[in-house]
Amino acid sequence: MSLYVxxxxxxxxxxxxxxxxxxxxxxxxxxxxxxxxxxxxESGVLPIGDARVRYxxxxxxxxxIFLVFDVESLFLFPWAVVFRxxxxxxxxxxxxxxxxxxxxxxxxAWKRRVLTWI
Amino acid sequence: xxxxxAAPYVAPWVWTVVLALVKLVVVxxxxxxxxxxxIWLERKVSGHMxxxxxxxxxxxxxxxxxxxxxxxxxxxxxxxxxxxxxxxxWALAPSVAFAPALLVFFVxxxxxxxxxxxxxxxxxxxxxxTSFTLLAIFMAGWxxxxxxxLIGAMRAGAQLFSYEIPMAMxxxxxxxxxxxxxLVALVERQRAMWLIxxxxxxxxxxxVSSIAELNRTPFDLAEAESELVAGYHTEYSGLRWxxxxxxxYTNLLSSSILGALVFLGGWNGPWLPGWAWVIVKAYALIFVxxxxxxxxxxxxxxxxxxxxxxxxxxxxxxxxxxxxxxxxVRG
Numbered sequence: 001m002s003l004y005v006x007x008x009x010x011x012x013x014x015x016x017x018x019x020x021x022x023x024x025x026x027x028x029x030x031x032x033x034x035x036x037x038x039x040x041x042e043s044g045v046l047p048i049g050d051a052r053v054r055y056x057x058x059x060x061x062x063x064x065i066f067l068v069f070d071v072e073s074l075f076l077f078p079w080a081v082v083f084r085x086x087x088x089x090x091x092x093x094x095x096x097x098x099x100x101x102x103x104x105x106x107x108x109a110w111k112r113r114v115l116t117w118i
Numbered sequence: 119x120x121x122x123x124a125a126p127y128v129a130p131w132v133w134t135v136v137l138a139l140v141k142l143v144v145v146x147x148x149x150x151x152x153x154x155x156x157i158w159l160e161r162k163v164s165g166h167m168x169x170x171x172x173x174x175x176x177x178x179x180x181x182x183x184x185x186x187x188x189x190x191x192x193x194x195x196x197x198x199x200x201x202x203x204x205x206x207x208w209a210l211a212p213s214v215a216f217a218p219a220l221l222v223f224f225v226x227x228x229x230x231x232x233x234x235x236x237x238x239x240x241x242x243x244x245x246x247x248t249s250f251t252l253l254a255i256f257m258a259g260w261x262x263x264x265x266x267x268l269i270g271a272m273r274a275g276a277q278l279f280s281y282e283i284p285m286a287m288x289x290x291x292x293x294x295x296x297x298x299x300x301l302v303a304l305v306e307r308q309r310a311m312w313l314i315x316x317x318x319x320x321x322x323x324x325x326v327s328s329i330a331e332l333n334r335t336p337f338d339l340a341e342a343e344s345e346l347v348a349g350y351h352t353e354y355s356g357l358r359w360x361x362x363x364x365x366x367y368t369n370l371l372s373s374s375i376l377g378a379l380v381f382l383g384g385w386n387g388p389w390l391p392g393w394a395w396v397i398v399k400a401y402a403l404i405f406v407x408x409x410x411x412x413x414x415x416x417x418x419x420x421x422x423x424x425x426x427x428x429x430x431x432x433x434x435x436x437x438x439x440x441x442x443x444x445x446x447v448r449g
Contacts, residue, residue: 002134003235009138010224010234013146014217018361019209025357028193038201040264041352050202051265059276062423066279069431073286076438077242080293088446096439103435106427115427117420 061114065106072102141234145223153367154185160408167412195356200262203353208261212354212361215254218247219368226375227302228393229385240301241293244376245286248331251369252278255350258362262353270349273339273419278331280426285327287434288320291441292380305384312383316444319437321381323430328373329407330426332366336414337422374403 040047079095109115120133128136158173162180165172173181199205224247225240227233237243252275259271293299295317296307304313314321330337341349351362378384378399385392417425 002137003237005134006138006141006235007221007224009135009142010145010221011217013142014220015213017146017220018212018216018358021361022197022212022357025193025195025197028190029196029356031196031198033198035201037198040200040202040262041347042265043347047265051263051268052260055272059272062276062280065427066283069283070279070286073245073283073290074242076287076290077239077293077299080290080438081297081299083294083442083445084297092439092442092446095442099435099438103432106431110428115423117423 058117061109065109065114068102068105072099145220145234149220149223149368149371150364152371153364154189156367156371156404157185157188157363158182159404163405163408164412167409189360192357192360197356197358200264200353203263204261206261207257208353209358211254211258211261212358212365214257215251215365216361216368218250218254219365219372221247222369222372222376225301226372226379227305227384228396230302230306230392232393233302236300236302238298238300241289241299241304241380244372245282245289248369248373249278249282251331251365254365258354259350262350264353266346266348266352267350270341270346270352274333274350276419277333277337277339277422277426280423281327281330281337281430284323284426284430284434285331287431287438288323288327289380291320291434291437292317294438294441294445301379305379305386308383309386312381312386314381317381317437317441319433320441321377323434323437324381325377325403326425326430328377329410330422332370332373332407334370334407335411336417338416339419339422370404370407371400374400374407377403 040051075098076095079091083091120128120130124133158181161184162172173184175181176187177183199208222244224234225237225243227236255274255278256271259267259269259274262268292304292313295313296304298304298307307313333339333341341351346352351359354362375396378396382399382403383395384399385395387395390398
């Protein structure tokens with residue numbers, strides 16, 4: 001019970017603190033609104049077009065590989081904790097097979113030069 | 119549950135909430151104080167490494183009050199928003215950056231009982247919470263509608279998730295070697311020998327990845343000043359920018375404390391009280407991070423991705439296999 005109360009208090013405070021800080025700074029600052037100040041900064045040149053354009057497919061591919069290995073790490077954590085309670089050799093072999101399956105994917109991506117940043 | 123002397127006066131739920139608030143105030147005070155000290159330290163260390171003296175004039179011995187002067191300055195700065203951006207995302211990004219930075223301290227212990235909540239999955243909690251930083255950076259970059267911001271955010275995205283994997287894998291090896299994810303138990307198991315000795319490879323992977331996760335030089339591509347102005351926080355000013363800065367230094371502090379706890383034996387040490395050892399060890403790691411900042415030049419993005427995927431990830435996977443073999447043989 002106290003765990004979730006603490007968690008809620010910390011999360012709420014973490015989210016609220018920055019907003020509260022900006023409000024408090026209202027007491028110390030004076031704003032001089034000006035439409036020119038609201039233009040996106042591009043080293044003094046007026047921005048042309050939207051910044052939110054299409055990006056290279058690479059980011060997406062890396063995100064996919066990341067997802068695979070992130071989930072793998074989540075499976076490995078419980079395995080690592082209970083490792084001593086399992087039959088050690090069998091558990092080790094199973095985990096290595098599991099890691100190897102994903103390493104095959106990594107090697108494939110590596111060989112297809114997906115991991116090469118252009 | 120309230121203790122016996124308070125039980126007649128307060129309801130249990132009131133006691134729980136008050137206790138939570140007290141913990142919160144202590145942690146926030148600790149975080150703010152340390153962030154202030156860290157900013158001062160960073161400037162002093164940078165100064166001395168470049169044969170300068172760093173801040174001196176503002177006040178106090180060795181310019182100790184410089185950070186406070188900076189806070190006052192930032193408080194009085196004008197606040198304005200990019201017109202065309204996604205206003206809500208832009209405004210909420212600092213909150214999303216700061217909340218996980220604070221939440222990490224939820225599980226970081228400074229002694230056997232000196233901890234907000236001793237979770238039995240503390241290590242996973244830390245890795246899970248810190249990955250939210252990426253969300254904040256991306257919200258800032260997307261919400262700003264600034265080309266520099268979005269390029270910085272895209273780079274930060276690629277970088278942060280590339281280094282999260284080796285970091286998690288290094289911590290899997292740690293869990294394998296100690297058989298626990300509970301940070302208190304983890305430190306207690308290092309009574310005889312610090313974990314950095316048997317798990318030196320994991321420590322190296324962890325430390326390099328944590329520097330990359332913190333966006334610090336040599337991995338500061340997300341805010342490379344010479345190419346991207348300020349990266350994802352180009353469109354932030356005053357206190358909103360200061361919150362990003364605060365979150366960054368809080369993350370530096372928390373990941374150094376995590377390194378001290380997991381690899382450097384936490385509160386195990388002679389003479390000093392336990393919590394002081396944690397802080398001393400954490401500051402030693404912070405000093406090395408600052409030292410690296412002034413030693414190595416910024417890497418290119420292809421070198422960055424190569425280091426993460428083609429070196430640190432295979433190394434950490436091999437480390438898991440070797441650690442497993444070692445544990446299996448020793449029983």
